[in-house]
Amino acid sequence: MKQGKKAADVEKALQRWTSSVIDPQLKPLQAKARQLGQAASSLASSLESRCREFIRITKHEISGLGDSRRLRAAMALSRVSGDIVNACGEFLKSSSDTSVSNLETNIRRLLRVAGSSYNESARAMASHYASERGWLRAEIEGLLRLNSQTSQFRTRTRDITSIQDQIQEHSTTLVEQLATIQDLEDARTSLEKEVHQLVLNQGSLLDAIERIDSDSEIRALDAKEAELKVLRKRLLDEEMSRLGGVFTRLLALNQRGEVHTHRQAIEVLTRYVKTPLTALAKESDGYPELTDLLEGLCESIESNRIPLGEKKAKKTLERAKQIINGSLKPIQKEARSAFSARSQILRSPNPRNLRSRRSDLRAEYARSRDSKESLESKIKSIFEEASLLGVQANTHLDTIDELATKSLNKSIPRELREEILSLTRETSHQS
Numbered sequence: 101m102k103q104g105k106k107a108a109d110v111e112k113a114l115q116r117w118t119s120s121v122i123d124p125q126l127k128p129l130q131a132k133a134r135q136l137g138q139a140a141s142s143l144a145s146s147l148e149s150r151c152r153e154f155i156r157i158t159k160h161e162i163s164g165l166g167d168s169r170r171l172r173a174a175m176a177l178s179r180v181s182g183d184i185v186n187a188c189g190e191f192l193k194s195s196s197d198t199s200v201s202n203l204e205t206n207i208r209r210l211l212r213v214a215g216s217s218y219n220e221s222a223r224a225m226a227s228h229y230a231s232e233r234g235w236l237r238a239e240i241e242g243l244l245r246l247n248s249q250t251s252q253f254r255t256r257t258r259d260i261t262s263i264q265d266q267i268q269e270h271s272t273t274l275v276e277q278l279a280t281i282q283d284l285e286d287a288r289t290s291l292e293k294e295v296h297q298l299v300l301n302q303g304s305l306l307d308a309i310e311r312i313d314s315d316s317e318i319r320a321l322d323a324k325e326a327e328l329k330v331l332r333k334r335l336l337d338e339e340m341s342r343l344g345g346v347f348t349r350l351l352a353l354n355q356r357g358e359v360h361t362h363r364q365a366i367e368v369l370t371r372y373v374k375t376p377l378t379a380l381a382k383e384s385d386g387y388p389e390l391t392d393l394l395e396g397l398c399e400s401i402e403s404n405r406i407p408l409g410e411k412k413a414k415k416t417l418e419r420a421k422q423i424i425n426g427s428l429k430p431i432q433k434e435a436r437s438a439f440s441a442r443s444q445i446l447r448s449p450n451p452r453n454l455r456s457r458r459s460d461l462r463a464e465y466a467r468s469r470d471s472k473e474s475l476e477s478k479i480k481s482i483f484e485e486a487s488l489l490g491v492q493a494n495t496h497l498d499t500i501d502e503l504a505t506k507s508l509n510k511s512i513p514r515e516l517r518e519e520i521l522s523l524t525r526e527t528s529h530q531s
Contacts, residue, residue: 107278110523113516114271121510122264129257133200136250140207141192143246147214147239148188151181154232169227176224177232180217184236187213200254200261207247214240263507267500274496277489278523284486291475291482298472305465312458317451324442331435332377339428340376342412342419346397347373350406361396368393380428381435387428394420490524497521 158178162171191210194202218236225233312318336344347369354361361369368389371379383389398420400406401413408416445451497520501512 107275107282107523110278110516110520111275113519114275117513117516118267118271121504121508122260122267125260125508126264129200129260132253133203133257136200136246136253137203140203140243140246140250143239143242144188144191144210147243148185148192150235150239151184151188154178154181155185172224173226173228176221177229180214180221180225180236183217184214200250200257204247204250204254207243207250211240211243211247214243259507263503267503270496270500270503274493274500274520277493277496278520281486281489281493281523284482284489288479288482288486291479295472295475295479298468298475302465302468302472305461305468309458309461309465312454312461315451315454317445317448318454318458321442321445321451321455324438324445327438328377328435328442331431331438335377335380335428335431335435339431340419340423342416343423344373344376346406346408346416350397350400353406365393365396377435378439380432381439383432385429385432386426387432390428391424394424398424493524494521 154177158174158181162174162178187210191206194206214236218240222233222237313322350361351366351369351373354366368379372390372393380387380390397406398417401408401417446455497512497517501517505511
């Protein structure tokens with residue numbers, strides 16, 4: 101990546117810039133927030149301490165009271181004091197969180213408990229604990245005033261904190277996307293190295309195959325294989341046209357038990373379906389086995405045991421009778437000669453070994469080609485994913501710049517912007 105920049109480097113630079121832009125706006129607010137938090141903690145501590153004292157006093161008095169009204173008053177003061185002590189304890193546990201929104205939430209929770217408990221107990225306390233009741237009411241009113249100040253302060257500071265949160269959110273997502281792009285780029289580089297190695301290996305394989313192809317015995321063997329291939333095509337497409345489908349159908353009918361054919365005929369039929377040229381070449385002159393098979397086939401067609409339809413039956417019978425009358429003798433002779441010549445070449449171990457070696461090399465080349473195609477497909481997917489992330493990262497970058505410019509009158513420095521953009525463009529540049 102450009103000048104060795106990484107997503108982590110950009111993250112640090114972005115954090116420094118964000119702090120330099122937002123901190124001057126936040127510091128006065130944070131100081132005021134701390135002041136409000138300290139005031140709230142002080143009030144809660146004082147309230148908790150005084151209520152603990154009320155609990156101690158009422159506990160001592162309750163044990164010796166005979167006056168039922170004073171007893172009810174003492175129990176009411178003890179109850180409200182206990183509720184407030186618990187609420188103050190919960191509040192003070194969360195006092196380390198200085199965010200204004202949480203401070204306001206915690207004050208309201210404390211007020212809700214204290215106010216509710218006070219309202220339930222105030223009448224019972226009135227006749228015997230007027231001063232304690234007045235003190236509790238004054239403390240609750242103090243919390244209410246502090247809550248009002250906190251709420252007003254939060255309203256005034258909501259915009260700047262919202263801008264901070266939005267910039268932070270977009271910055272976090274942006275950095276995550278840059279890191280993912282970087283990981284994808286590393287993965288793509290690794291895959292491209294594998295592809296390069298496969299290309300080199302394929303070149304070596306092709307060279308080895310070409311050396312084998314240039315061997316005189318292999319050239320002669322290939323020539324005979326090509327000759328046999330032409331003969332097979334000629335046999336199937338010309339000499340035995342219209343019969344291949346009928347042979348296959350007859351085998352299927354026999355397998356399903358719809359027609360009954362002699363086992364020897366089925367064996368001959370199977371050979372001519374699987375390896376027609378080899379079967380023809382291995383027969384004696386005049387291919388008597390095929391002739392017998394075709395004579396039986398003609399009888400089945402003429403008796404409609406194998407229904408083909410009038411036109412197809414006519415064409416099939418014509419072709420079968422031509423073969424019965426010896427139309428395949430020339431190609432039988434040529435096939436025997438070609439097979440014999442190929443066998444003569446393969447009597448030597450050298451062409452056999454070279455042919456086997458070439459087959460292995462071709463199989464290895466095919467596997468290498470498939471692996472290369474698979475890797476190239478992965479590389480394409482990685483590029484597309486990285487490109488999409490790059491577009492999204494640019495959008496987050498523009499959003500951060502717009503928020504800072506409109507709300508804080510500060511824009512992202514050009515150098516930092518270029519560093520970020522260089523990471524989002526890296527994949528496109530290398531493709």
